[in-house]
Each structure stands twice: as structure tokens, then as C-alpha cells.
Amino acid sequence: MRPRSIAVVGASQRPGRGTRVIANLQHFGFTGPIYPINPRYSEILGLPCYPDLASTPAPPDSVVVAIPGEQVPALLETAADRGVRGAVVLSSGFAEAGPEGRRRQDALERLAAERGLLICGPNCYGVFNVRLGAVTYSADVAKPWPAGPIAVVSQSGGFSHYVAEHLVRQRGLGTSYIVSCGNQAGVSVEDYVQFLVEDDETAVVAVYLEGFRNPARLREAAALAREREKTIVVLKVGRSENARHAMLAHTGSLAGTAEIIDATLRQAGIVQVDGLNEMLDTVALAAAARHHRRGWRVTVLSGLGGECGRVADVADAVGVELPPLSDAAAARMRSFMPGFMNPRNPVDGTGSMYDDKTLFPQLLDTLLHDQGTDVIAFNTRATPPRPGGWAPARQFTQAMCEALRDGTDRLVLCFTSFAGADLDPEVVQPLADLGVPTLESTESAMRAIRNVRDHRRFLDDAPKTAAVFTPAPFPASGPGVLDNAAAMRLLDAFGIPLVETKVARDTEAAVRAAESIGFPVVVKIDSPDIAHKTEAGGVRTGCADAAAVRRAFDEVTAAARQHAPTARIDGVLVQRQAAGGTEMIVGVQSDPLFGPAVVCGFGGVLVEVLRDVAIRVPPLDHAQARAMVDELRGRALLHGVRGRPPADIDALADVLVRVAALARAGAGKLRALDLNPVFVLEHGRGAVAVDWLVELT
């Protein structure tokens, strides 16, 4: 990231990626030695050119590689021999390009691991360290390029450049680093994020990625970002099946389980965005708001009446509250605005704001001193005026600069009604210099406000107690489905409440079990090979006496044998008949890379038909578990509807906390856990799992 000398292998006198790197290094005044390498030339862009890595006057610190993919592994071997520490591999033809490419990438990964070579790429644009002018980066970058608090990391080279360039050229902002890491054969996207969170000059890290390599590193980086109050904003591709295939073709990335990744990022305080416009606006606002502490009561001011209804709709849809204008602010506005102005939030400055130059400064001053306003969002049109044409936005800018010259504790931002067309530098730059970002489009601006607000709230929350439960040791058995006795022992060890259940190998044992539990009972087949007991005809409820239990024993074992002739049948389970309550499911799913996640949903139609589930990665504390339940669309069912009493949500949350502890203890060993159903009883009466399935890897 901070090379002292750079060799460019595959530089050429013709335009190309390697040559662009040399031009960029020269252009941005890189002060260390630059060694073009190409046996065909003696000079490139005024620099002496060397036939190979061995002939440079001194071993280079870092090497940029722009030669055909098949030659890269051998070259990097040589480089490692010569003591090169870092390599930026621009070349394509690796994991994104079928089995042969995959083999080439494996060679690179071995080199990185065995020789300690720090490899950026392959299939990337490289790294741009803005302050050092170390542009080992192959895009066509123009000067000036101001330094600033925003870093961009992207697997896609094109996006790294387009995002950074838009922030710099249109928004008047500055960047610290631009990194395109391509296939991540060596240094992973998580490594870069961690480096940037540690970097003192960087406050906001914008990340575009297709696949993760190292979730543990990401969690570390996120924890550090939280501590240092920095913002990581991620645009993750790969929700759709088609996208997963496209990514495999692009950077050879695998996607992972979308829902588990979402939960991991959310719980780590990483801001996820849905598109590039939302990314640009969120990053710009996060940088502007990094010292904002006042609060998030947003007042919108527009000179465009049509915008007021629009922004109210959009704010409502994305979850940004626009509280009513304070009486004091409304009264003050009435004192100077024309009679037909109707002060409210959004504030409609009306056409008069354009005709009478004295009005806007008074409106702004009113809001800057309004006790009910923390954030002022000014809707403006920021396209450059025609030469000599009407330029109201420049007048507004001038008024804002005057009003903000002495600072304010409000967060002030501008936004346009839609995205498109150049922004006027005479509007954007003076505002950006005062820390006022210009966002593009109402939709994207309101999402950015929500994203940055939610991240601030995340930072302001009391630090979570990491360990909330002392986990019991995890049994070493498997792979496969645990038999019932082992499963009950495991669940019991973590204190997960199970309905009273006895194992019975024969009819009379079943009757004795039922008598000890008390009638009525439920009789279920006990077989590690039958996961869905009801579908196998293996469940009889409401067995009211010994005869019914005997009948049930015979029927369920016969049905199970017919359903699954090869299944091992251990007898039956005799259970207390549970007393109803709300039927929920609680489970654990695992992603090979991200590990386990706890899932919770309503049983029956809500989960099966509507897939109404909440998901979190462990550990969970009680408050987080309650928040998880509150995410369910059907949550009102637990709070009591249609005359039903409220359910024992605390007991359900306790089950979730315990399941999370079990999932954490079993990470790498537990493949899946299902408690289905868990009956959540009336408030104060607890919750109890009635059926369970534990599968180990």
C-alpha cells in the first residue's frame, strides 16, 4: 500500500494497462524509482526499460504485472526470489476463466502463502495511494485528485474507478485510497478493509464486492471501525442465482448464503446499500456527518412545491421521520414569508424564494436556530446555469456559505430531485469545502440519511456484552443426525426447554412412560433416519389411556416401517401433550464460510407460505433476541390479537439466546438444528420445544 520502488512488468511503448500505470505514477509525482520491464524496449515514457526483473539496479519493493495470465506464476516466483514484497497483478485469465485459470490462481495463492508475497489481484486495476501519489492503478486518472477521508475498495476495477471519480469530480470530495482487488488471490477484500479502518486518514470505506474470503477478518475490521467510529459501506452482489453465475465468471467468487451474510454485516454495524447511487450518497453523507452528534430530526427545505409531497412520501417509505415544524420556527417564517406560504415540514419556500433574495437566508437562519431541527436537508437544483442564465442555486450557495462560515452543530446537506446531469462546481465545491454534501435524487438522499442515522445509532448503543452465556461443551459425535437421547442431552446441556419426553423401546415401556407423565400423551416414532415424523405417519396425539398408547405404538412403528423400510427404529417417544400456545420454529443454519446463524419464525403458514423469518449470527443477548422476534412481520400474533393473551416473548428470547450459545459452541461441528415447533405459552408460562432435530457435519 506504500511502496518505495515499483517495477512494471509488461510496460510498453503502445498504450496499455502497464503503460497507464507508469504514466499515472509520473503524473502524480511518485518519488521512488520506477522500473519499466520489457525485453523489447530500452526506454518507455522517458524511463530506462529493463529486460527482466533481475536487471533492475536495485530489487523493486513492489511489482505491477501486465503480462498474459499464463506467464504470471513464473514471473511472481522470480519476483519472490528477488525479494519483491508486493505484487499488483492486472492480468486476467485466472479463477474467472474456467478450470485452467483456476489452476493458475491456485499457483498464485500458493506463492502468497508460501513466499509471503502480498498479491493484489489478479484481474484488477490495482491500488491508488492518493497522498503518496503511488498510483499502481491502471485506470485513466486525471489530475487534480484531492486527498480526503473516503476510501474505495472494489473487486471490480471499473466500479472502483467510477465511484471514486464521481465523488471527486462531481461531488467535490477527496479520497485516501482506491483499491481494486479483483480475484483476491493474495490480499483479500477484508484485509484491505482492515488496513483502511486502521488508516488515520480514512473515515469512510466504500466496498463493492462479489465474494468474501475471510469473514473473521471482516468482523475484526468492523469491531475496530466501531471503536474508531468509522463507517464501512458495502454493496454486495450475488443475491440472485444469475448473479452468482455472473460473478463466478467475473472474479471467480462464490456468493455464500445471502441471509447469513446480511445478518453478519448488520450485526457488525456495516452499512449495506442496494445500488451505486445509494452508495455514492451514503458515503458522501457519512463523511460529512462523521462529527455530527446532535440528533436526527430532519427538516426539509425546498423551493419546489412539487418536491414537498414527493420527499414526504419517500421519507415515509424508507423510514426517515420528518417531524412537524416547531411552533417557533413556523411563527418566525410567517413573519417574513408571503401570506400564502403555509409553514410546515417539508418547508415550501415557494416561488417567492427565487424572486425575493432576502427570503432564503431568513429561512435558513430560522432552521439553523430551530431547537426542533438537527438535520437540514435543502432540496436544490444543482445543474450549471446556461451562460448568463438564471442561477438561483448559486445565490443559495452563497447564502449558505455565509450562514455556515462560523460553524453549526446541525448537519446540513443538499439534495436534487433526481440524479442526472453535471453538478455545478460553483454550487457543489464551496459547500463540500464547508462539509455540506450534495446528494443526487430524493430517493437516494433519504436512504443515505436513514443509513447514516442508523449507523450512528449503532455506534451510540452501549457496547454489547460479548459472552452472555457460558456454553456447555459440545459433544463429539456425528456426522449425521443425532439419535434422540444424544440430541436431548445436548439441548438440555444448554438449558433449552423440552417438553417432558421419555424413550420407550416396546409397548409396555410406552405405557409405563405415559403413566409416569400423565395422560393424555403424544406418541412419536423414534428414529434418527426419519426427520419428518408427521409425514411418515409417525405421530399420534391425544392418547388418553393405556390402550390408546398400545395402539399408537403399533400404528406408528408399522407406519414408519412402511414409510422407510431401511430406517433404524429405536422405539417411540412418549411426550406430555403440550398445552397449545403460539407455534414457532427456531433453528440453526450454517454457511461454510460465515458459520452458523440462528433462525426464528412462526410455524405453520407464516413460515411455509410467507417465509417470515428473522436471522442473526451468534452470540445473542436477550435484548438482541427480543429485537429478532420483533422483526417478524407476524409479531402482532405474539402480542395478542383477536382476544388472545400475549405470549411469553421473554421465554422465546431465552430459547434463542441458548440456541445461539449452542450454535457458537458447535461452530464447524453443527450442520443444522431444528426446534419445530416451539410452543410459546401465555406470558409468564414459558416456551417449550416439542420436536427437535440435530445434525452434525
Add this chain to the structure above:
Amino acid sequence: MRPRSIAVVGASQRPGRGTRVIANLQHFGFTGPIYPINPRYSEILGLPCYPDLASTPAPPDSVVVAIPGEQVPALLETAADRGVRGAVVLSSGFAEAGPEGRRRQDALERLAAERGLLICGPNCYGVFNVRLGAVTYSADVAKPWPAGPIAVVSQSGGFSHYVAEHLVRQRGLGTSYIVSCGNQAGVSVEDYVQFLVEDDETAVVAVYLEGFRNPARLREAAALAREREKTIVVLKVGRSENARHAMLAHTGSLAGTAEIIDATLRQAGIVQVDGLNEMLDTVALAAAARHHRRGWRVTVLSGLGGECGRVADVADAVGVELPPLSDAAAARMRSFMPGFMNPRNPVDGTGSMYDDKTLFPQLLDTLLHDQGTDVIAFNTRATPPRPGGWAPARQFTQAMCEALRDGTDRLVLCFTSFAGADLDPEVVQPLADLGVPTLESTESAMRAIRNVRDHRRFLDDAPKTAAVFTPAPFPASGPGVLDNAAAMRLLDAFGIPLVETKVARDTEAAVRAAESIGFPVVVKIDSPDIAHKTEAGGVRTGCADAAAVRRAFDEVTAAARQHAPTARIDGVLVQRQAAGGTEMIVGVQSDPLFGPAVVCGFGGVLVEVLRDVAIRVPPLDHAQARAMVDELRGRALLHGVRGRPPADIDALADVLVRVAALARAGAGKLRALDLNPVFVLEHGRGAVAVDWLVELT
């Protein structure tokens, strides 16, 4: 819309809205006489100025009004006396400005009604007839302004101008009319839409609106648009409570019931969009696709690997299918592309597409001749290059122009990865001239494709038979809740199946009714004043014999008297105990302006907790009713889940068709109708309403 002579009242030698209109008229070469009116001047912008309307050499055809609101009613009175036919009232201070303004607007509405004056506004920018150069429009409009097939109608003056200007300046498109109609005191937004649908030069009408005035006119316009294969695209504001207040303050509009308006627009084939960027892209694509008939198999081509995953995700999220690349196209691409290229849809042209100029023309040619591709969406970066800088998009444009010179039956479009910054006119204009629009941002482009595709499918559907059911006459009684006998007669007249039900005034009548129906029966309180029988303790199910019926009679009447001491109690209803099935609700809701709509949802938790309902305005045919059921998120419940048999969806659809007929017959008289629940039985066994409530206005 086509004035021959124009007076501008309130023109001035200082800049202002009236003066801008005169400048615009001169600038765009309006050929008729222009009469500035202002007693303070003798000349404005080189034209003789008249002290009042009476002194113009000839009565003007149309008058533009830019004087304070309080003077407008008197002036328009004079104008009507002088024989003026049309007035564009730019002035504010009407319905948007409190009670006094509301009175002024009432005066204008009277003038429009009584004197036949066609009033545009007040509180608007006016009308721009591009072909005639009749710019009775007060924005700062620059030349050149090309004529084209897109019309813009907006209540907001600012949006009318910004949308049209962006289409013209950035997208290289042309417009026919721009209309800002403000408060709609005279001519309504629906009148303008109808005029524009009738206009031969207009193919696409973009509408921004806050409130409707005349839904019947809108339906007529939509029907004509369907017949003439034109597209109406609407951005409607006012879903949120705050937006409704903001609109009232802006143009004095009331919002109406959002869901009923949505249903009306959707069924009329009007395209609804959520934001201005989606509006711009949908309008641009609709204009380009107006002659496209081939189909909607979309293939995406990008030179940016990172975009391929992104666009796949976005297409999936908005409902645009990207089918697999045909084998023939894949094979052809393999023949000329580098080995690491992996042909699929989205097609990743890879960095090679930039380095080797011969590749893009071949990729394009492959897709233009691929039998599996109807729509080619080319992802490009269309910002202008730096002077002398790299300009690949211009090369691609040139190749596209060559390939498309002789026409194609494919729909070809370009899109950028995000919106923002100027588009390069050397890229956009030549493509626009060939009918290839440039859309901005992946999200907005994919939504535009979906919108235009769905509209084309709407046009291609067989024309709907308007009357599908001969309605019975609607009874004249009310207001208030119909008593049970009258309600049953009404429902019966429309053939809506009701569970067998008898009215019983006393205990013994109840027993006789039960015996004639057959046990078990349900006993319910019969009172027009008790809408929610269960909550009043007024329902007993499973009455298995005469004693149970007697007990039920006493209990429900006692409970009802306690629950509602003043309620009129007519006795009880005795009903056959319905045989289960899926519990649905069917109802009618009415909007004061838009009239009735039919609502359908699942009973129980799905409707109460999740508000899972479908809504349509009558009439409905059977297929539409089935489509309505298919919109429900819980639809799988009707198709049979968890081993349940499929339900009789045809019978449910029949109930919906009959309820729609009833709603239509009762429009203006029926306030609400509830069938709750309707039991939908097993396939082939029908559906039956078990409880009902009919309320008249």
C-alpha cells in the same frame, strides 16, 4: 393549447414570470399577436404595452395572468366579457393558501363553469406547445427545443420543466407539449391527458400529479390510449400522511384512497412509477419501444465485469428475466473472444472489448442475429471524455450506428451503471436519432424495461368484455347498515352464495329453524347495530340439539344486550354449521371520487396481521378475479399446502365477479360490503359466505 393571439397581463420591464412568457414567445417564433398588458409601461421587450385588456387592438384569444392572486378573479371576469377563450393563471394564492385562497379559487371555478373560460392553473407555469412555439409557459426555456413524441403534464411547474429539460438536453429526445396545470381550477389534469392522447404527434404522456379531479375522464383517456397504443406514465404523490398535507399546501389537492387509485390506474393500463429517475427512463424507453413487437427476452452486454452480477441481481429483484444465452450465440462468441471469456447472459465483453476494437461490433452483430434475443441492453459509460482522453463509448456508438443503419426488429437500449454527470451528446444523440435511448442507472433501466414490457403485454391482451354480468337492480334504502333480511335479499339477487340461514325471533322459532336446517347449527345475534357479532359474545357454534339451541338463544341475546344496551335486537340467525375450508374475506370499499373497489384476502392472521389483500375496481371478469386471488402472498394456501386439498378457486373467483357486479350497480349508494368469512371449500365444492354486513350511504 393552440392560441392564435396572446395577452400577458402583469408583464413588466423587470424580469418576472409574465415577462419570461413574452421572451419565450418571441424566442420560439410565435406567429400570432402578443399583447403585454401593464398600465405602468408603454413598451415591453419591443412590443407596445396596453394599460388593460379592453385596449388591445383585437380581443386576444388567450390571456396569461401574472398579477397578485387577489386581483385575478376580477380580471378573468373582464377577460370573459371581452371574449377571451383561454387563460393561463401563473399567480399563486389560491387553494394552496388557506381559506381565503380557497374562496378565490372557487371564484375561478365558477368562471370556468359559467362562462366557459378554459383556465390553466392557477399556481402553475402554463403550457408550451412545442410545434407552434406557443410558449405560454413561464420557465426559463432555452433553444433549440426539438419536437418529439413525448408530452409532459405536471401539477408542479418545476417538475414539468425539469423532466422535459432533462429529456431534451441530456437524452437527446423531443417533446410535443409541456403542461403545468397547478391547482386545476378549470382544465383538469385528466383533460390534458385526454387532449394529449388524442394528439397525433404525442405517443407517450408523462404525468406528475398530486390529486385527481375527474377519474371518469381519466378512464376515457386511458381507454383511448389503449386503442391508439399510447403510453401514459404517472408519478402520483400522496401515499404518506405527511405528503397529503404537503400537497394540500402546494396545489390544494386531496389525495384519495391510495389503494383504490393504484387499482384504477393499473387496470386502466396506466404505468405507475415511484420516482423521477424511473419516470425519465420509462418515458424514454416507451417512446423508443412504441413500434417494438418482437418480444421481451433481454440480453445484457457490458464491458464491465462488475456490472454483470449487479444487473443480474437488479433484474431478478424487479422481475426482468435474463434468459440463458442461446447455444448458437455462445458458440459464435467463443469463436472470436479471448479464451478466458465465458459467454453467458449478462455477456461480459471483458477488458478485451476496450483493447481490441474488432470485438464489440462482432458481439453486437451476434446479438442482433441471435434468435433468442429480443431486447439488447448495452451497459456503457456515457460521460464525456476528457479532451484528448480515452473515449471508448464513442467507438461503441459508432459501431452501433453502423450496425443499426439498416434497421432491426430488436429493441436496443443503452444504460449506465449509475445516474449522475452529463451524458456525452456524441454518444447519446446519434443513438437517440436511431431510436436507441440511453437510460441512467441499472436500477432505473431494469424498472423501465419491466414497465414498458408490462404495458405492451397489457395492450396485447384480448380486449376485455366490459359487461360480464347482468346486474340486478339495487335496492333503494339506507343510509346505514341493512337489516339481515334486506342484506340477504340483496346478496341473493346477485347470486352470492350464502350459508343456509334462517331468522328466528324467539327461542322456539330458533329450534324449528335448527330442525329444518339439521343439527349442528350456529346461532348468531341478529342486530343491524352489532357489526362484530363474535366480540359482542353473539355467536354460538356447534349447537347439536334443541336444548343447545335454546341455551344459545338466551346466551347470545343476553350477551348482546349487555354489550350494546341500546342496540335493536331482531332475534337470532340460525345457520348451517359450515364445513371448514379456507377462510377468506371479500369486501367492497368506496372512495368518494373513484367509487367502489373489490377487496379480497385471507381471513384470520393473514389479513389482520399482514394486511395481505388484493384490490380491483369493477367490473371484473372471471379471469381478472382469478388473477386477483393469485396476487395474494398467501395464495399457496389455496393451492393446497401441508397435505391439504386444493381449494375451489373458481368458486371464489365467481363470488368476486358477483360482488364486483353488486358494487358497480350500487356505486354511489353502497358505502361498504363485508363477507367475512367466506369459506372456500375443496375444489369442486364451491364457496359460501358465512357472515355479511352491507352498509349504504
